[in-house]
Amino acid sequence: MTDDQWLRDHLTSSVPEPPSAPGRADAARRRARAARRRTAAVVATAGAVAVVAVVAPLALGGSGSSSPAPAAPTTSATTVTPEDVACPAGGTQPEGPGTLPDGAVGVRLCQGSGMTFQGPADALVTDVDALIDLVNEQPVLDMSGGCTMELGRGYVLAFAYPDGSIRTVAGQLYGCEPLTVGGVVRSNAELPWNRFNTLLAAQRRELDPPGDATTTVSCGDAADLGLSPVGRAGEMTSAVLCANYETASDQGPQQAAVPADDLAILLADRVARRRDTAAPPESCSQPADLRLLGVTAWGDVTETYLWCGLWSDERGHYWRPGADAQRILDRLVEEAGSPTPTVDAGSSAEDVVAAYVDLLNAGDRSGAAALWHPVAGPPDLPTMYSRVDYKVEGVKSLPRISAWRDATLVRALYREQIRDAYVPYRETSFTLGRDEEGVFRIVSMQLGDVVETGR
Amino acid sequence: MDGAVVAREQRSSTSFDGFVAARGDALWRSAWLLTGDSHLAEDLVQTALAKSWRAWDRIDDEGGFEAYVRRVLYTTYVSWWRRRWTGERPTEDLPETASAAPDLALRGDLTTALARLPRGQRAVVVLRYFEDLTERQAAEVLGCSVGTVKSQTARAMTALRSSPSLRPEEDA
Numbered sequence: 265m266t267d268d269q270w271l272r273d274h275l276t277s278s279v280p281e282p283p284s285a286p287g288r289a290d291a292a293r294r295r296a297r298a299a300r301r302r303t304a305a306v307v308a309t310a311g312a313v314a315v316v317a318v319v320a321p322l323a324l325g326g327s328g329s330s331s332p333a334p335a336a337p338t339t340s341a342t343t344v345t346p347e348d349v350a351c352p353a354g355g356t357q358p359e360g361p362g363t364l365p366d367g368a369v370g371v372r373l374c375q376g377s378g379m380t381f382q383g384p385a386d387a388l389v390t391d392v393d394a395l396i397d398l399v400n401e402q403p404v405l406d407m408s409g410g411c412t413m414e415l416g417r418g419y420v421l422a423f424a425y426p427d428g429s430i431r432t433v434a435g436q437l438y439g440c441e442p443l444t445v446g447g448v449v450r451s452n453a454e455l456p457w458n459r460f461n462t463l464l465a466a467q468r469r470e471l472d473p474p475g476d477a478t479t480t481v482s483c484g485d486a487a488d489l490g491l492s493p494v495g496r497a498g499e500m501t502s503a504v505l506c507a508n509y510e511t512a513s514d515q516g517p518q519q520a521a522v523p524a525d526d527l528a529i530l531l532a533d534r535v536a537r538r539r540d541t542a543a544p545p546e547s548c549s550q551p552a553d554l555r556l557l558g559v560t561a562w563g564d565v566t567e568t569y570l571w572c573g574l575w576s577d578e579r580g581h582y583w584r585p586g587a588d589a590q591r592i593l594d595r596l597v598e599e600a601g602s603p604t605p606t607v608d609a610g611s612s613a614e615d616v617v618a619a620y621v622d623l624l625n626a627g628d629r630s631g632a633a634a635l636w637h638p639v640a641g642p643p644d645l646p647t648m649y650s651r652v653d654y655k656v657e658g659v660k661s662l663p664r665i666s667a668w669r670d671a672t673l674v675r676a677l678y679r680e681q682i683r684d685a686y687v688p689y690r691e692t693s694f695t696l697g698r699d700e701e702g703v704f705r706i707v708s709m710q711l712g713d714v715v716e717t718g719r
Numbered sequence: 720m721d722g723a724v725v726a727r728e729q730r731s732s733t734s735f736d737g738f739v740a741a742r743g744d745a746l747w748r749s750a751w752l753l754t755g756d757s758h759l760a761e762d763l764v765q766t767a768l769a770k771s772w773r774a775w776d777r778i779d780d781e782g783g784f785e786a787y788v789r790r791v792l793y794t795t796y797v798s799w800w801r802r803r804w805t806g807e808r809p810t811e812d813l814p815e816t817a818s819a820a821p822d823l824a825l826r827g828d829l830t831t832a833l834a835r836l837p838r839g840q841r842a843v844v845v846l847r848y849f850e851d852l853t854e855r856q857a858a859e860v861l862g863c864s865v866g867t868v869k870s871q872t873a874r875a876m877t878a879l880r881s882s883p884s885l886r887p888e889e890d891a
Contacts, residue, residue, distance in 0.1 A: 267876060268848065274829050275849040279751055282744040285761065289739035292768030686881060 294406065349387035349424040351375070352432055362404075362448025364396045364431055368423040371395060373460055373493075376434050378418025380490035385477060385563045387424075388460060390467045396423070398459050399433055402443055402450040411440035417493075419457060461494050468562060477563035483517040483555075495564025497577045498535060503527050503558030505596040509551065511625075512654050513618035515603035520596045522556070530556070533589035534568070534575070539582045554597065602626055607635065609702035613672040614659050616704040617694050621654045637668070637697060637705035644709055649680035653689070668697025668707055677715060689715040735775050739768060742785055746792060752845045753796050755834050767792035789850075790860050793842055832882035840875035843868055 351374035370389040375381065388395070399421075416438035423431045434444040435453030443453040483506035507518040522530070554570040568577045575583040585593060604626075605619035616635055623632040629645060636643035646652065655677045662671035678692035691712035696704045743764065750760035750767075771788045778784045833841055839861075846857040847868075854872070858865045 267880070271844070271848045271876075271879070272851070275752060275845070278829050279748045279849075280757070282747040282751075283757060283761070285743060285747070288743050288761075288765060288768070289736045292739065292765050292772055293735075295765060295769035296772040686877065688881065 349389075349422060350430075351383065351420070352422050352430055360446035362446045362450070363400050364423060364433065364445060365425070366393050366396055368392045368396060368425050368431070371421050371423045371460070373464075374420040374422055375490075376418035376420040376436065378416055378436055378438065381417050381419070382490050382492040382495075382565050383419075384464060384492065384494050386464070386468070386474070388464050388467060390470075391463050392423070395421070395456060395459055395463060399443065399445060399450070399456050402452045402455065405440055405442050405449045405451040407440070407449070411442070417457075419453075421456060421460065457493070464494055473561035474563070477561060478559055479563075481557055481559040481565055483519045483557060490565075491578065492560075492564035492566055495560045495562070495566035496579075497556070497558065497566050497568040497581075498531055499560040499564075500527060500531065500556070500558025500566060501561050503530075503556050505593070505600055506555045506557050507597055507600045507602075508553040508555075509603050510553075511603055511605070511618075512621040513603075513605045513615060515605060515622070517555075518552075518600035518603060520600040522558075522596060526592045526596075527558075530585070530589050530592060533586050534583045537583055537586055539584075552597070552602075554593075604628075604631075607703055609698075611704060612659075613674050613694075613696040613704045614656055616696060616706065617654070617656075617674050617676065620706060621652050624649070624652045635706055637699060637707045640705070640707040643706075646680045648682060650683050651681045652678070653681060654678050655689075657691075662695070666697070668695070670704070671695060671697045671707070672704065678711070691715060735772065738775075738784060742788075743768075746788065749789070749845055749850065750792060750796075752830075752833065752849055753793075753838075753841060755830055763792060763796060766795055770795065786860075790862075793846070793860050794862065796838065796842060828882075832879050835882065836875055836878055840871045840878065843871040844875045844879075847872055 349370035349372045351372055369392070370387040371392050372387040373383050375383060416436070418434070418436045418438075421433045421435070423433070425431070431446075433456065434442075435457055436442055437454055437457060441451060441453040443450040443456065479502055481502065481504060483504060502524070503522040505520045505522055507520075509515065509518070555567050556569075556575070557565065557567045559565055566577075568575045568583065570576075573584065575585065603622065605622045607616050607619050611619070620632050620635045623629075623635070624646065632645060633643040656674060657677060658675040660673050660675075662668075662673055672695070674694040674696065676692050676694065677689040679687045679689045681687050693708075693710045693712065695707045695709075697707050699705045746764045746767065747760050750763040751757065754760050754763060767788050770791045771784070774787055775784060778787055833844065836844065842861060843857060846852045846860060847854070850857075852860065854865050854868045858868045861868070
C-alpha cells in the first residue's frame with residue numbers, strides 16, 4: 265500500500281460520526297444576521313464620527329476662530345475619580361433587572377470569564393449613558409441553537425451610580441457572544457466592548473495622561489496581565505524587546521530594554537513603512553519568537569511581534585523594518601542574548617537532561633559536558649549534529665542497589681539532526697545520579713532502537 | 720417588505736436548509752480533521768455557512784455553492800490561525816498537549832500527528848487526501864499556487880512519516 269493510499273484510508277476512518285445538528289442552518293443564519301448588524305453598527309458609528317467632526321467646529325468656532333478650544337467632557341469628569349468606579353470583587357450579578365438604569369457616573373472595564381486582558385487604569389466618565397443605551401437595546405439571546413466555545417476574551421463592565429451602587433454587565437467575546445445583564449442574557453457582547461474602548465479613547469484625547477501610570481514593562485507582564493484593548497503599539501513610551509527561544513528546558517523570555525532614542529526611530533519607521541494588507545506567509549522557521557512589548561503614557565501594555573519577517577500587531581498592521589530600524593532590532597536581540605539553562609540541587613533529572621539538550625543546541629559543549637557526572641567517565645557528547653531533538657517519555661527511580669545516589673532513569677525519544685537530512689528518533693535512556701552537592705548529573709546515555717515512524 | 724421579496728426569502732431559506740441538511744455533515748467531517756475537536760468543527764462549519772449564506776441566491780447550482788462554502792471554510796480556518804486575539808500563536812510545532820486532547824485521545828495517532836502539522840500543511844493534507852482534490856483544485860480552494868500546494872504536501876508527508884505518533888504496531 266502506498267503512503268498516499270494509506271493516508272486516504274486512515275483519514276477517512278479517523279473521522280468520528282458527526283453529532284446531530286438539526287439547528288445548524290438556523291444557527292448559521294443567526295450568525296450571518298448578527299454579523300450584518302455588527303457591520304451596520306460599525307458603519308453607523310463611523311458615520312457619526314464623521315458628522316461630529318464636521319459639526320464640532322461650527323459649534324465651537326462659530327465666530328471663525330482658527331483654533332477652537334477642545335471640547336470639554338460632557339459629564340462630571342472632575343467629580344468622579346477612577347477610585348469611585350472599582351472592579352467588583354464579588355463578580356457579576358446573575359439576577360435582577362435585565363435593563364441598566366440611566367444616570368451612572370462612570371464605568372470601568374474589568375476582567376471577565378475568558379482570556380486575560382489588561383483592563384484600562386482609568387474609568388470612562390463621559391457619554392456613559394450612550395453605553396447604557398447600547399447595552400439595553402441588545403436583543404435577548406436565542407439559545408435554542410446551542411453555543412460553541414471559541415475561546416476569546418471575557419469582560420465585565422462595572423457601572424457606578426451616584427448612590428454608591430454598582431451594576432455589572434458581563435460579556436464574552438466568543439461563542440454566541442452573550443451579554444449578561446442581571447438575570448437576562450442578551451446578545452452582541454462585542455458591541456459594548458467596542459463602544460467602551462472607542463469612548464475611552466475619545467475621553468483620553470481631552471485629558472492629560474495620569475502622572476502615576478506605570479511607565480515600565482517587562483516581558484512577563486503580557487503573559488501575566490494580558491494586553492490592553494485600548495493601547496496602540498504606535499503609542500509606546502517605553503518598551504523592551506522580548507526573545508523567546510524554543511528550548512527543552514523551561515526558559516523564560518530573554519529581554520533587552522529599548523533606549524528612548526531607539527524606540528523613537530523604531531516607531532517612526534513603523535509609521536512610515538507600515539502596511540495593512542501584506543500578510544506574512546503561513547509558516548516559516550525563525551530561531552526565536554520576538555516581540556516589542558511596550559507601555560503607553562496611560563499605562564496600557566501593548567505589543568508588536570515578529571512573524572516570518574513582518575512585525576504584526578493586534579489590529580492587523582504589518583511592518584517590515586527599514587535598514588536603520590533593523591540594525592537596532594538586531595542589536596537588541598544580541599543584547600537580550602540566548603537562554604542559559606542552569607541546574608542546581610532543586611532540579612529534577614528531567615530538568616538536567618533538558619538543560620543538556622539546550623546547551624548542545626546553543627553550542628555550549630563545555631556547559632553540556634559539565635552536566636555529566638564527574639566520576640562516570642568522559643562525557644559522551646555528540647560530534648556531528650546541527651540540532652538535537654528530545655521528547656521525554658517517562659522518568660523512574662532505579663533500585664537503591666544502584667551505585668549512584670538517587671539513580672534515576674529518563675526515557676526519551678532522541679535524535680541528532682544534521683541540517684535538513686531526515687534522522688529518525690531513537691529510544692534513548694539517560695541514567696542520572698546526584699553528585700556530592702546533590703545535583704543530578706548524567707551517568708550514561710544509551711541509544712536504543714530506531715523508532716519506526718510513518719510508512 | 721413586499722410579498723414577492725418575502726416569498727423569495729422563504730424559498731431561498733428552504734433551499735439553504737436543504738443544502739445544510741444534505742451536506743452539513745460532510746463539511747463537519749472536513750472541519751473535524753482540520754480542528755481535531757467536535758465543538759470547534761461545528762463552530763467552523765457554522766461560521767463558513769454564515770459567511771456563505773448571502774451568496775446562496777447568487778450561485779445557481781448546489782455544487783457551486785458547496786465549493787464556495789468549502790473555500791470559505793478553509794480560508795476561515797487559516798484566518799482563525801492568524802487571529803491573534805484568540806490567544807493562538809502561529810507556530811510550526813504545536814504543543815505536546817493539543818487543545819483538542821479529548822478527541823485526539825479517542826481518535827488515535829493519525830489525528831495526533833495531524834495536530835502537530837502547521838495549519839497550512841494540515842489543510843493541504845485534508846484537501847488532497849480526504850477531499851481527494853487535485854493539486855490545482857486544492858490551490859484554488861486555498862487561494863495559493865500549485866507550487867505551494869506541492870511543497871506543503873511534501874513537507875507534510877515528511878513530517879507524518881517521521882512522526883513519533885505513527886508507530887508500526889498501530890497500523891495493524
